[in-house]
Amino acid sequence: MEEEVVTPLRCFGEHHKSELFTDDNVKTVTSVEQKKVECSVQEVLNMFQENHKIPQPTLLREQHYVYLKRGLRYLSDAYECLDASRPWLCYWILHSLELLDKPVPASISSDVCQFLARCQCPTGGFAGGPGQQAHLAPTYAAVNALCIIGTEEAYSVIDRQKLLEFLYSVKQPDGSFVMHVGGEVDVRSAYCAAAVASLTNIITPTLFEGTPGWIVSCQNWEGGLGGVPGLEAHGGYTFCGTAAMVILGKEDMLDLKSLLRWVVSRQMRFEGGFQGRCNKLVDGCYSFWQAGLLPLLHRALYKEGDPMLSQSSWMFEQQALQEYILLCCQNPAGGLVDKPGKSRDFYHTCYCLSGLSIAQHFGGHDFHLELIIGNDDNRLEPTHPVYNICPEKVTQAFEHFRKLPVPAQREGAGNTSNPS
Amino acid sequence: MIIIDVYQTPHTRKTLNCKPLKSHHFRDRKEWADIEPVPQDDGPSPVVKIAYSEKFTDVYNYFRAVLKNDEKSERAFSLTAEAIELNAANYTVWHYRRVLLQALHKDLREEMKYITAIIEDQPKNYQVWHHRRMVVEWLNDPSEELDFIADILSQDAKNYHAWQHRQWVIQAYNLWDGELEYVEQLLEEDVRNNSAWNQRHFVISHTTGYSEPAVLDREVQYTIEQVRKAPHNESAWNYLKGILQDRGISAYTGLLEQVQELQKANSSPYLMAFLVDIYEDMLESGGTSQEDTLNKVIELCELLAREKDTIRREYWRYVACSLQNKFGTSRGATIVNKLLFN
Numbered sequence: 001m002e003e004e005v006v007t008p009l010r011c012f013g014e015h016h017k018s019e020l021f022t023d024d025n026v027k028t029v030t031s032v033e034q035k036k037v038e039c040s041v042q043e044v045l046n047m048f049q050e051n052h053k054i055p056q057p058t059l060l061r062e063q064h065y066v067y068l069k070r071g072l073r074y075l076s077d078a079y080e081c082l083d084a085s086r087p088w089l090c091y092w093i094l095h096s097l098e099l100l101d102k103p104v105p106a107s108i109s110s111d112v113c114q115f116l117a118r119c120q121c122p123t124g125g126f127a128g129g130p131g132q133q134a135h136l137a138p139t140y141a142a143v144n145a146l147c148i149i150g151t152e153e154a155y156s157v158i159d160r161q162k163l164l165e166f167l168y169s170v171k172q173p174d175g176s177f178v179m180h181v182g183g184e185v186d187v188r189s190a191y192c193a194a195a196v197a198s199l200t201n202i203i204t205p206t207l208f209e210g211t212p213g214w215i216v217s218c219q220n221w222e223g224g225l226g227g228v229p230g231l232e233a234h235g236g237y238t239f240c241g242t243a244a245m246v247i248l249g250k251e252d253m254l255d256l257k258s259l260l261r262w263v264v265s266r267q268m269r270f271e272g273g274f275q276g277r278c279n280k281l282v283d284g285c286y287s288f289w290q291a292g293l294l295p296l297l298h299r300a301l302y303k304e305g306d307p308m309l310s311q312s313s314w315m316f317e318q319q320a321l322q323e324y325i326l327l328c329c330q331n332p333a334g335g336l337v338d339k340p341g342k343s344r345d346f347y348h349t350c351y352c353l354s355g356l357s358i359a360q361h362f363g364g365h366d367f368h369l370e371l372i373i374g375n376d377d378n379r380l381e382p383t384h385p386v387y388n389i390c391p392e393k394v395t396q397a398f399e400h401f402r403k404l405p406v407p408a409q410r411e412g413a414g415n416t417s418n419p420s
Numbered sequence: 421m422i423i424i425d426v427y428q429t430p431h432t433r434k435t436l437n438c439k440p441l442k443s444h445h446f447r448d449r450k451e452w453a454d455i456e457p458v459p460q461d462d463g464p465s466p467v468v469k470i471a472y473s474e475k476f477t478d479v480y481n482y483f484r485a486v487l488k489n490d491e492k493s494e495r496a497f498s499l500t501a502e503a504i505e506l507n508a509a510n511y512t513v514w515h516y517r518r519v520l521l522q523a524l525h526k527d528l529r530e531e532m533k534y535i536t537a538i539i540e541d542q543p544k545n546y547q548v549w550h551h552r553r554m555v556v557e558w559l560n561d562p563s564e565e566l567d568f569i570a571d572i573l574s575q576d577a578k579n580y581h582a583w584q585h586r587q588w589v590i591q592a593y594n595l596w597d598g599e600l601e602y603v604e605q606l607l608e609e610d611v612r613n614n615s616a617w618n619q620r621h622f623v624i625s626h627t628t629g630y631s632e633p634a635v636l637d638r639e640v641q642y643t644i645e646q647v648r649k650a651p652h653n654e655s656a657w658n659y660l661k662g663i664l665q666d667r668g669i670s671a672y673t674g675l676l677e678q679v680q681e682l683q684k685a686n687s688s689p690y691l692m693a694f695l696v697d698i699y700e701d702m703l704e705s706g707g708t709s710q711e712d713t714l715n716k717v718i719e720l721c722e723l724l725a726r727e728k729d730t731i732r733r734e735y736w737r738y739v740a741c742s743l744q745n746k747f748g749t750s751r752g753a754t755i756v757n758k759l760l761f762n
Contacts, residue, residue: 015730022652023650026611028610028613029609030612072467073466075469077472077476080507082509083470083472084509086468114463114465115467128512129460130461131458131461131487131512133511179546183550220618220662221621221658221663226618228587230587230591230622231584231587232583232615233618260735261735265654267732277614279612279653279655280578280614308741310734317730317731
């Protein structure tokens with residue numbers, strides 16, 4: 001009889017308890033909250049060990065599929081608060097499905113295309129819903145969703161000329177972008193703009209003037225990036241800034257060594273997942289925003305000629321992250337969550353699965369190594385660490401849009417660059 | 421079901437459900453009878469279709485109508501408040517409300533009261549803070565801000581939006597006085613509050629700067645004191661490195677010895693990482709006993725990788741290999757190889 005070789009899980013190792021938080025007998029809100037989370041994670045791990053003779057975490061593919069499939073059509077009124085983020089819902093769900101290698105019927109894909117077309121604004125860019133104002137976040141989500149669909153119909157939804165005009169309309173003199181006309185500035189906008197502009201091939205010589213310098217000014221004393229200069233380093237913003245710099249080819253302007261030290265320090269020694277900021281709590285979504293930085297940094301350091309980069313793994317504990325996601329972030333009824341005790345939602349489903357994919361796949365141009373914790377069925381499709389859609393979809397979009405000329409730059413037209 | 425907005429943590433909204441005696445829907449109000457509501461154009465085969473409540477549909481049908489007609493009236497203004505209550509993340513509604521505030525010359529003091537209440541209820545929303553910033557700018561009056569933000573921070577001392585707003589108002593209106601004292605108060609309440617440590621860096625770098633020896637010494641001593649009290653507080657160690665790294669962390673006199681002394685009774689992975697940083701800086705600066713320093717730092721990296729900070733094993737091995745590669749001799753390499761790969 002063949003014996004299946006089961007990788008011993010890190011979280012059941014004999015030394016795992018020594019990773020629990022040390023509060024030095026100084027109790028503060030931070031330590032109290034951290035210990036509560038560790039306690040609930042420990043309970044989950046105990047339960048798992050009790051119910052499974054041989055601990056083999058399993059990805060609940062079918063349950064997640066049912067949850068996602070339904071959400072793509074219908075959402076309860078609990079989603080009223082995301083009524084200005086409906087392209088996001090399309091992206092989170094479509095990306096989760098592609099990671100799970102689940103097909104989307106052509107009719108639904110076509111319906112998504114038509115819906116997103118209704119979210120596109122006459123002045124360019126996409127809004128959170130039909131009739132709303134254009135905003136960089138749903139623009140990013142819509143373009144990503146359309147690239148995941150990847151049909152001619154999908155690509156042709158995007159009005160590239162108008163999109164370029166929209167990007168100019170939110171560009172600021174200091175190199176930053178506001179999220180929408182009359183809206184706020186932060187580093188997310190640079191990422192959203194760089195991602196959509198590069199995918200659809202509308203980058204002009206002046207579009208990102210000053211942007212790399214502005215992004216660099218968001219890197220702080222901690223090594224990570226804040227939302228705007230001066231703010232605390234934060235995983236979401238650090239990802240956006242770094243990925244934008246990679247797209248613009250200027251990643252070497254960042255202090256990569258400090259950034260690397262900051263992000264690796266965000267992996268929680270006990271839980272295995274990542275926190276968003278120093279001394280805050282673990283959250284499944286940072287499995288992507290934080291862990292996703294390691295492939296970006298690996299590539300940036302490789303570009304600089306770093307001779308000491310590993311040829312087999314990213315510079316974070318891939319196994320520990322997979323264990324956290326599989327054991328602590330899955331809702332048995334489908335969908336994934338922030339941490340045990342939290343409710344499922346499509347945002348966490350998308351980013352927990354994206355993080356799981358990052359942790360499973362190590363690769364560069366010539367090589368690809370897989371580390372699948374648990375059953376082989378847990379394997380997800382790889383994701384592109386810059387755009388967070390599958391790499392083939394990125395390649396396909398590039399190929400399609402590079403056949404088209406960059407639209408004529410009409411910088412003056414519709415340029416209402418000063419927010420009210 | 422708890423829903424989140426992108427980048428924000430989940431929150432539940434608790435609304436009181438009082439059934440009105442008769443329908444208050446806009447479609448039944450006489451004063452709105454002249455307007456044709458505009459239903460949402462989701463197309464024939466909707467996707468991500470939200471099962472809006474009747475109230476939600478009603479309010480937004482009228483909002484769409486008002487937007488389409490570009491109506492600038494008092495009733496349109498009231499309508500924005502209803503729309504906001506149903507979905508405070510609808511940035512299109514907020515933008516229109518601002519257009520109306522200006523067009524109707526509304527009382528901005530009243531608007532401050534309104535936005536104060538909304539933020540207290542939903543402090544983790546982008547739009548509400550941006551709106552408040554706009555009103556403060558129009559009034560050119562930041563006088564309520566620091567107290568208001570302090571109140572929000574008293575409920576959640578790490579609210580990112582609150583800190584962002586605080587930094588904006590301090591910088592725009594030169595309100596630096598007293599901020600360091602505020603930071604110290606927060607650190608007394610929770611020495612692990614990383615947002616407070618960041619604010620400390622923000623205030624000092626924008627006022628005295630860290631170049632003055634008196635300032636730097638004070639900060640180093642303050643931080644070492646915190647580290648002594650709670651050796652496993654990562655924020656304090658990060659701050660110590662953060663303020664010294666530009667000048668060269670090993671350049672600070674007596675620091676290495678102080679840290680080595682702390683190592684005896686108050687060790688932690690963060691202390692060890694800090695030692696790595698000092699040794700690395702010593703190597704970068706050139707100087708005597710390079711080989712000895714290199715051996716020390718590699719041994720430290722190996723201890724971290726193997727035992728004290730295993731979650732960062734890959735990283736510490738990378739650091740050790742990089743240092744060996746950069747500063748090592750071929751003789752030392754054999755020793756290192758034995759250490760790292762056995």
